[in-house]
Amino acid sequence: MKTVCIFIWMFCIVIYAQSVHAYSYATAGKDALIEVREAVLKAVNEKEFDIALSTVSQYDEGFRYLDEHHHPGLLKELNTAINNKEGNRVFQVLNQFMVAEIQRRLNAAESEFTNYQIARVLVLKSKKVYDLISVGLSSQQRLEGEQLLKKCLHAVGKPGVFGVGSVPPDLKTFKNSKIKLFELLSELK
Numbered sequence: 788m789k790t791v792c793i794f795i796w797m798f799c800i801v802i803y804a805q806s807v808h809a810y811s812y813a814t815a816g817k818d819a820l821i822e823v824r825e826a827v828l829k830a831v832n833e834k835e836f837d838i839a840l841s842t843v844s845q846y847d848e849g850f851r852y853l854d855e856h857h858h859p860g861l862l863k864e865l866n867t868a869i870n871n872k873e874g875n876r877v878f879q880v881l882n883q884f885m886v887a888e889i890q891r892r893l894n895a896a897e898s899e900f901t902n903y904q905i906a907r908v909l910v911l912k913s914k915k916v917y918d919l920i921s922v923g924l925s926s927q928q929r930l931e932g933e934q935l936l937k938k939c940l941h942a943v944g945k946p947g948v949f950g951v952g953s954v955p956p957d958l959k960t961f962k963n964s965k966i967k968l969f970e971l972l973s974e975l976k
Contacts, residue, residue, distance in 0.1 A: 818912065820849055820888050821919060824881045831874045839869045839877070850884065857887035885920045886972045889913045893939065893965045900958055906943045910936065923975050932971050938964040 823846040830839035843850060843865060854862040861883055868876035896909035914936050921929045942961035947953030 818915060819846060820884065821916065823849070824885065824919075827869075827881060828878065831869070831877050834872075836869050836872050840866070843869065853884055853887040853891065857890055858883060861887065882920050882923060882975055885916050886975060889916050889972065890969060892916070893968070896939070896943070897958075897961060897965065900943070900956060900961065903943060903946050903956070906956075907940065910940045910943060914940075920975060924971070928971055928974065932968060935964045935968040935971065939968070 823842060826842045827839045830836070830842060850862050850865070854860070861880060865877065865880045865884070868880055892909045892913040896906040896913070899905040899909065917932060917936060921932055924932065939961055941954075942957040942964065944956035945952065945954040
């Protein structure tokens with residue numbers, strides 16, 4: 788009997804250990820653009836401009852997409868700022884890329900508005916980027932931006948459980964809040 792108990796106990800430990808490693812929360816919510824931004828800024832702060840250029844080129848596809856679809860000429864500005872060793876300008880251009888990313892995500896959320904899960908995730912990811920760059924805004928602007936993102940999130944609605952507790956989506960509120968947020972972010976330097 789003791790052998791059977793030990794066997795069951797060992798079996799449970801093995802199963803538990805495998806399930807613990809099945810999902811890593813360390814990678815949850817990783818955002819390539821944020822990581823690249825931080826790596827570029829670190830390299831620039833350490834006066835390692837060649838590393839900054841290399842980091843930008845590693846994420847070229849992401850920067851190029853934002854450059855082509857949301858803010859033409861921004862990639863050239865970034866490369867020029869790095870080549871000219873203008874740390875402050877690199878910071879400003881990276882923030883403009885982050886604004887472009889927020890615009891991309893919120894526009895995608897609007898186009899996926901009927902899909903609650905996708906729209907919600909896109910708004911939440913926009914908030915993550917906003918939190919990073921909002922330090923460049925005044926405290927009043929920062930608070931206004933947070934409220935606008937909350938309105939966007941609330942406007943997505945909630946499906947509820949079997950319809951109970953559901954909140955219908957409100958596209959008009961979403962669009963208005965999104966436009967106001969974009970106007971606010973245009974003041975970011």
